[in-house]
Amino acid sequence: MALSRCARQCATAPQRVISQDGLLEVDLTAMPSVHRLGHRRAQLMTYNAQLPGPVLELQPGDTVRIHFTNRLAQPTNLHFHGLHIPPTGTGDNPFLEIPPGEAWTYEFQLPANHPAGLGWYHPHYHGRVAEQVFAGLAGPLILRGDFDAIPEIQAAPEQLLVLKDFGLTRNGQVADPSPLFRRWGREGDLLTVNGQLRPDYRLTAGQLHRLRLLNASTSKIFRLTLSEHSLYLAATDGRSLAAPVAVSEVVLAPGERAEVLVLGDRAPGSYALLSQPYDRGIAKMLSEPLETAVLATFTYADTYTDTYTGADTDAAQPARSSALPKRLLPVESLPDPVATREFILDHGIDHSSGAQFIINGKAYDHSRVDTQVKLGTVEDWVIVNRASMDHPFHLHTNHFQVLARNGEPAAVRAWKDTLNLRAYETAKLRVRFADYPGETVYHCHILDHEDQGMMGVIEMQA
Ligand SMILES: [Cu+2]
Structure with missing residues (x-):
């Protein structure tokens, strides 16, 4: 068993629902629910009372059947951001209205050649989207497949990091934005990773790690660095790059995803995943200066616990690899436009x-x-x-x-x-x-x- 020696709060893994024999069938309910954000009690809106919503893990060719119920006091619906599926009928239909108390079954089939990568689901009911996402409604979609089969990627332990800001009133309700934020985009001061404040993740020395990053915020743009570590961008918005690209930082606007590879090549210790100041054009209007904040820590451990799958892994296991893949998947060249x-x-x-x-x-x-x-x-x-x-x-x-x-x-x-x-x-x-x-x-x-x-x-x- 791994020893839990977390610098602060041990990271917990979001719950997963995995497709079986070509089918993912799940009940998903949008509902009010109460959560702890650090020492604060927060009255949020979530899917299945989970923060983030359950990870739906899929394979190309799968049929997806979601029995969706709206237990909110306002209309909502779902958008499957990043999936290449029909935008009509029971598919990724942004024009649906699912009134309070009503249910809808989403059903669609993923193409057999759907690329592997990270997407997410969230409300898309026009006029209420900002409010509902800011209150917590968001869940990850993981597509397994070709990208995961790259040997170095397959050998790399993965962490899913859903980044999301929250703003609360003193009694734990989601704060109504000021007129300025309502107009220019609401942001909150509580920066969470998978619904936790400053969780601690494990890194294994000499090991290649895979971070799957999603910005599920309403308006906040994250500019991310990992102290003393180089980052290698491997996929953008759920699609592989042709080869890893070394980057000093990763900027993620709301909705964007990135897969980043990290070499566990530093001295033992704890390293911070930082949210760096980023001015999206409203800094002059804010009363407080933009600041650097710690989103999470990564601590080197002798034994690696995969907080995503929950599996304990012996760091000395030879299947683990420290090599960066030279190539990933080819990115096709599109023909000339009409x-x-x-x-x-x-x-x-x-x-x-x-x-x-x-x-x-x-x-x-x-x-x-x-x-x-x-x-x-x-x-x-x-x-x-x-x-x-x-x-x-x-x-x-x-x-x-x-x-x-x-x-x-x-x-x-x-x-x-x-x-x-x-x-x-x-x-x-x-x-x-x-x-x-x-x-x-x-x-x-x-x-x-x-x-x-x-x-x-x-x-x-x-
Ligand atoms: Cu805009």
Whole structure:
């Protein structure tokens, strides 16, 4: 048995539901529930009273059947962020309304060639998304498959880290945002990892480790470093890179994921996973300066306990590897586009609705199709942020590749589904509309901005 010698709070693993024989069937209930955040009692909204919601672990080709019940006092629904599945019917349908007290069965099949990686599920009921996610509603989706079979990855112990900020009143209720935060994106001062404050994880000397990172916050952008350790980016938004890329920090906007490899090559001790100051364009409006905060610690141990699977592992076991993989999975080159479109993200007055977060001059309207594309075609999308703050752009159903930012070609070809555009930045994306016809959405993933209209409807025509 491993000795628990945690520097502070021992990390606990989120609960998992794993598909069996091609089927994942689960009851999922959105409900109010009470949790401990550090020494604080918090009245949150969660899935199945768990924080984060249960990890749904899937394989390509699986059928997924979720018996969903809404026990909240307001309407909600689910979005399966990162999954390439139908956006219609009982699939990843962002237009559904599931009223309080009602149930809905989500059912869909993953394609047999679905890439392996990290996604997540969360509410997508327009107008309530920021409030519901900020109150705790979010759960991880793990797709097993090709990426996990890379020998060095397979040998690396993994940790899933769901990053999420909370803001509480003195009596433990989720704090209503100030008018400033409601407008520009609510943030909280309690920074949690898997629902814990500063949990302690284990590292084994001489061992390659795999960190799966998800920013499940409403508006907070994390800039992450691990003290004295190099980080190697291996996957972005649930899709493998062609090879690991050494990075000094990882910036994750809401909705973004990253798989990071870490070599356990430092002296014994505890090392901090830090949230570094990051100005998304609102720092001047804040009363307090941006600060560095400790999100979690990583402590070297003689015996490694995989807090994800709960298994104790002898560190001397020869199957473990300290080598960084030279190659991961190839990233295909998309063919030339049939069309190029521009999307301008801005703040302003939409004369019909009065909303102030707009795309191409318009605030979201469910009854209006903003963009029509042909299924099976490739397009280039130029996203222009005309605003003085960051806006992370998210497209449902299909991943894209970033070709260029501010006119500079991208150094690495990578799949993304959410891309943070800094103030006044421009990015050129290439996307293929594959497999699934129907309507879905693209939007800013600062969820207060989405709720205030920074979203458009896309129709993928068969
Ligand atoms: Cu935004």
